[in-house]
Structures are given as structure tokens and as C-alpha cells.
Amino acid sequence: MKLQTHAWPSTYDGEAKPRKGFFTDTSVCIGCKACEVACKEWNHVPHSIEGFTGNSYDNSVALGADRWRHVAFIEQRKEVGLESSGGSLVQQASLEDLMGKAGLGTYQEGDGHRWLMSSDVCKHCTHAACLEVCPTGALFRTEFGTVVVQEDVCNGCGYCVPACPFGVLDQREEDGRVWKCTLCYDRLKDDREPACAHACPTNSIKFGDLDDLREVAEERLKVLTEAGAEKAQLYLHDAADGIGGAGAFFLLLDEPEVYGLPPDPVDTTRDLGTTWAAVGAAALGLGAAIAVSVFGGRR
């Protein structure tokens, strides 16, 4: 199923390019943060030092105006169903060919811990709440089907910030405008892949035509599932989900909320009718109350 947005490809006619996106396969992420660094370098994103968080190796906390890629680190004591036969998880995994076939290399050796790592990014939703609520049109849909903020238009109203179901957008305080991942719009125009994908050493961040990536992801999930990664799942891959599928989707090894992602995100625009109907009813009620007050009394 093609992921058609309201504005793409219809409004671009012949200028529409194939929809581009990211498939982030977290099962091969090694938490090197090269994506975070490359993104900052290429996009001149101001530095933002959070210091030591104590949350595993995560020292950059969350996506925001000054962080367009964020690597999450989760340490789990994990029953992988291999304890019975003894030996380290790595040995067991290699015995069962999980390492070789499925590339499940994120298990720590020894005592049943595993590290989940995942590089988060703007999802470039098919139905993007940020774009819908933006009153100035600063947020727009590019010819690649991505969602980008025009910095010369944004007036810092901040509506997109709580509108985003993923908490991606934020206002840069000293600047007043909102900033987020552009999927390296400038590089795309030059037929180059985004900086983060280019820097990723394990190809955990895959960039390409969304249609192709979705096929790759399905195959990858099949391999992992057959290899016994029972909670492995594709996240935001389904065109029928609350945001109509995403331009940046993920293969996760646990539930989305474990990674700080909402399990059932929704573009609130789908409830727009209810909301405006409520405004209409409220306005009528207010008018009626005023009319009754003015005309209904003794004088």
C-alpha cells in the first residue's frame, strides 16, 4: 500500500520525487552515536550538553530543538529462552545461529543482560499533526514526502510542540523558532543520503525509497522472528496506524514504550470534526444563553 499524504505527491505533479525515509533497524544498533554527531555537524545544530544522566549510556536524553537524532540505551535482564542449556548468551546465540543468521549482536556476554539501543528521529508522519496545526504554513510537505520547517516563516507560536504525538519538535529558546530533523532536505536535493544514515557504521539507519525500505523491513522481521526474537516488531510500518504510517519507521526488539515511544500514536487531526462540532455547539449554546438573558427577563 502506497503511503500517500495529503500534499504528496498530488501537489507536486511532475516534480514529486519518490517518498524517502528511514528504516531504523535497532537490532543492529551498537549505540555509537555517530548519527547524533553527524547530524549535529551537517545541520549546524547547536551543542547541547546534558551531562551525566545515569540512564545507561544515554547522555543526550531526548529529541528536541537541538537534537534531531537521539540514541536510547535500555539495559534489561532478559530471559531469551536460552538459560536452560548453560553457557553465555553469546555462546548460546551463536549455537542457535542467532548471531550469524539474525545478527542479534546486542546481547551482553554472561549473565542474562541485554542492551537495547535505538536511534530515534522525527517520524515524518504520513498524517503529520505538526504540519496540520501549523498556522503559518512554516511546516510543509516536501517533494520527497518529508516534513520540514521553513525557518524563514516560523514565528515560534509553539503549536506544533504539544501537537506532535512523539514529542519531537521543540522551541530553541534563544532563537524562538522550532527545529527538527529535515531528513537532510539539502542533501536529498543533491541526491545524497542524510548525514546520520551516511555515518551509521552498522547500517542500522537505512535510508532509501520508502516502498523499498518497507519490504526490506518485512523481510528482516521475518528473519528475526524465525530466529526467536519474539517481541521483535515493526513500529509505524503499517499504513493503517494512527498516523497513516511513517516516513521514518523502526524495527524494535521490545514494546515501543520501553524505548520511550508511544504504543498507539494518533494524529489528532482525525478528531478535528468532533472538535469543531463541539465549538459549534458551544457557540450556539453561548448565543442562546446570551439571548435568553437579554430577551427572557422581565426587562
Add this chain to the structure above:
Amino acid sequence: MTTTADGRLDPPAERDSYYGQPVLKEPVWTVEIPIYMFVGGLAGASATLAALCGRRHSRLARRSWLTALAGLAVSPALLISDLGRPERFLNMLRMFKVTSPMSVGSWVLALSGASTSGAALHELTGRFQLVGRLSRPLAGLLGLPLATYTGALIAQTSVPVWHEARRELPALFGAGAAASAGAAAVALSPVEEAGPARRLAVIGATAELALVAAMERRLGELGEPYHEGQAAPYGQAARVLTAAGAVVTAGAARRSRAAAVAGSAMLLAGAVCERFSVFKAGFGSARDPKYTVAPQRRRVGAGEGHGASRKAAATAP
């Protein structure tokens, strides 16, 4: 994350969040916004009140036009000062988007400002007959969406306590606006002229109290931020002030001007507190991931999810 006796790391205490961090971003809106939600509501309902009072209650009409004009003079200033780039405020009228209540609201506010100015100009000078005749109905009509769209503005966000209250918020703000416009006119009028305004204030206050109760009942667990943290004192103050203000306005305010002013002050303060209560509750709701994750997970578990996560996951340990 803690360490157990045998030196192992425990898994995160909360498996349903990432180190307890918020999923959503808190709004970046500051104190101007809840004040605007009050002032805009007061101005909108006052314009409608003034338009309907017309010749029948001409003195009440004049005072309400002035209240509306004052509110509409202050409103853009409040909104512009909240922008990250105030000098770009005109970009608000760069396009008209039905999907963005802020866009619709900007147009309503701009047109309300223009038409209310026209109506007030005629009212004050007695001249510009044509301007007055054209402006009055338009200002009166636009006052209704102006007083209620702010409910949609915050409802069309991912903040759970706002979005899930999308059916109640516009009415709640409209009721607050009715109470405010009535109260302002009561305070500015001699007792014998304030009859319609008193009725409006009492109807508005009663509706406000009923709608808050209905909203919180329907939100259930999600409504917790109203009772905990920063929203709670505002909510309590709003209830007490609105109820007391309504009682005074319905009773003693019919005889004593002093009581009328006191009752009005309570109603106005109550409406301000109500907006702050809703505003602060939204921040509390965005800050704690449980309000985002738990209802979504329940949806997925019940097979009512939209498809981002697997249903099977809900039954996994």
C-alpha cells in the same frame, strides 16, 4: 536504575516508560496564553451581549461594547508577546487552515477586532452610522467563535488531558466567557440596569461548574493532573469563586451595587482560575509518560489500537 544484592542491575522500575521521561513535549506557551483564553472569551461574549442588547438595553450595550473593545485591544498583544518571533506575527494571516484552530482563531480575532472597533466607534461618537450598522451584527456573531475556539486550540494537541476533553473544552470556555461578560457588565452597571447581565453571569457560572464536573468525570484517571500538582489550587479556587460569585450575583447583587461588584469580581477571578487550571493540567498531563502510554497501551490491548503496535504485546509479561 538500582543494583540488587548480587551486584546485578535491575531492569528499569517502569517497563512502560524510558527512565520515566515524558513521551510528549510540554507546551512552550507561557502565562499570556491562559490570560488570553480568559480575555478573548470575555471580549467575545461581551460583543455578542452588546449586539443583542441593542436599543432595548442601550446603556448595557454601550458598556459591553467597551469591554469587548478593551479585551480585543489586549488580546493580540498577549498573543504576540508569547511568540518566539513576535516580529513575525503577521505570518499568522499568511494562510487560512481549518486544520489549525490557531489559524482559524487568528482570523476570527482579527475580524472581531476590526468589527468590534467599528461598532464601538459608532457607539462612542454617535457618528459613522453605516460602519456601526455593518459592524454590530458581525462583531456579535464573531464573538461566539472567539469565546469558544480556544477550547479547540488546546484540544487539537496530543496532550491527553486536553485532547480527550475535546467535547467539553469549547463549552467550558464558552460558559466561562458568558459568566465573565455578564460579570463585567454587572460590575459596570447600576443595579436597575443590570438585569440581563446578572442572568447571563448566573447562567454562565452554573454551566461552568456543571461542565467542569462533567469533564473531570469523563476524563476519569486521565483527569488526575487536575487534582495533583499545579492545577489543583487553581481548580479549587475556580470552583469556590465561581459558586460564591453566582450566589452573590443572583441574590444581594440585585439590591446593592457593592455586592454586585464583589460578586462580579469573584466570577471574573473564577473564570481566570478556571483557565489556569486547565492550562496547568495540560502541562502535568504531558510531563508524566503514564498519561500518554497507559491509555494507548489499553487501546492496543483491547484491540482498539490504530495499528502501530502489535495486539499480542498487551498480553506479554
